[in-house]
Amino acid sequence: MSLAIAYLGPSGTYSEMAALAYSQVLQSRGIESHLYPCPTIAHSLRAIASQQTQVAVVPVENSIEGSVTVTLDTLWQLDELRIQQALVLPISHALLSYAKGLDALRTVYSHPQALAQCQVWLETSLPNAQVIPTHSTTEALQYLEQDETVAAIASQRAAQLYHLPTLVHPINDHPDNCTRFWALSLESSPGGSHSSLAFSLPANLPGSLAKVLQIFAQRDINLSRIESRPTKRSLGEYLFFTDIEADVKAPLVQAALEELRQYTETLKIFGSYTILPVNA
Incomplete structure (x- = not known):
């Protein structure tokens, strides 16, 4: 049986590159897979x-x-x-266009993440160009051949796949640009050096978040990331996504999670995993 791997398509996106890398991981375990392009990130997860x-x-x-x-x-x-x-995939953006030079460009398309990662370059090199977000870095490539005033920000791999000229490369604002991807499924998490979880608090009271963080600090469990997101229920209510540098099966983490349940409204554990650097 061949597993289907959903990713943000169409072909040539950075998500496809990450999906291909994970396909190789599966192949090393004797598991066959094939890629399944989706129109949005949310659609990839809902697949x-x-x-x-x-x-x-x-x-x-x-x-x-x-x-x-x-x-x-x-x-x-x-x-x-x-x-x-x-x-973890290194990201190196290219400006693809049939234009003879930057002066001819009037419109630049790309995914909002790619546009944001090249914001300084765009403001400096194309200050008068209209910037238009798309669902993916490759969605707008179809427009390039029709109009030489149009450009798209995508990968050089996309340029090769679609036989498109690269006008400038690289254009991301920092040379050490990389993106972390997650491979998810309904299977139990395999365990590993890092874990991810999310929680909501029962009330927005002084010190409520500090109590939660202290639970990890007391056990010397390092938090590598914490971020708030709105609950979408009411203004001022937030969810907190957290990454820890430990396996949830470790006794110290189990004890921390048990105490954490006393101070949270909802606690969701997304599993433990290893981090794999990927060559572009």
């Missing part, structure tokens, strides 16, 4: 819940722009999903 696919590979955090909020928000809703693997 597992609807059993269209068995796995989804989605971006969760970028070193320049920060968290991919749609991933976090959807994961809170689909709390039966478990993280199987984290993959």
